[in-house]
Amino acid sequence: MRLAFVARRLGLYLIAAFAAVTINFLIPRLAPGDPAVAALARLGGQVDPSMIESLRTAYGITDAPLIVQYVQYLGDLVRGDFGLSFSRFPSPVTEVISGTLGWSLLLGGLALLLSYLIGSGLGIVAAWFRGGWFDRVVPASLLFIGSFPYFFLALLLVYWLGVQLGVLPIGQAYEYAEPGFTPEFIGDVAVHLLLPV
Known part of the structure; x- marks a missing residue:
């Protein structure tokens, strides 16, 4: 079977x-x-x-x-x-793919890791307080949020946090003209990853 x-x-x-x-x-x-x-x-x-x-x-x-x-x-x-x-x-298509594959893997890997950690953490807390208010509120609210298409929620966040409030960048992977593996560059990449992840 x-x-x-x-x-x-x-x-x-x-x-x-x-x-x-x-x-x-x-x-x-x-x-x-x-x-x-x-x-x-x-x-x-x-x-x-x-x-x-x-x-x-x-x-x-x-x-x-x-x-x-x-x-x-x-x-x-x-x-x-x-x-x-x-x-x-x-x-060539292979050049286009190879130029963006690293960023795509970083973005997808972080999104997967973050969703695993948040989902597992919420599940553990809900199981720990089984039958309590947390166990009743969190699954229902997550079901409500999960009923929206992900791209719609992403567009709302980009519009609200990136366009209206201007607290997060809405494009590119970093802003520095000379990228190098420095703490400033890593912090800039992390800020640019917040909205996509």
Whole structure:
């Protein structure tokens, strides 16, 4: 039974990954307009037709049938070649990911650790005072707060603490122009992590 559960769950994950990869492949090819023209237009100036064609080839958008393009796309994914970034042209996708992966792991890891510590702490206190006011109030209030989408609560906090009161920064990871592993830099990063976490 346990192996069947794992196999079923793994199958669902594979289906989700296949759907995500397929949608990621289809969106730039079936959307109106040409992504190559849009990328070059952002750079400004005249757009040479040969530049458009070479950029379409770099993006993997050719005149070949969709199934041929899809097989090529899957092959590139297996080799770790994710192509050029549409939003940060002309940077490769791997460069964009590697530039932000450390910050994403720091943010996600801190959020996971903090939620574990707060949840476990509240659970211990609620169990310690079982049947008391804490045991009745905290689960109900957490259920109420948990019914709101997280992004909505995050937007409210950003608006209130960052925009209205101005006590916390609403963007970037740090403010210092010369980052170094100093106490000032670590404190600045910690302040910038308060709202996202």
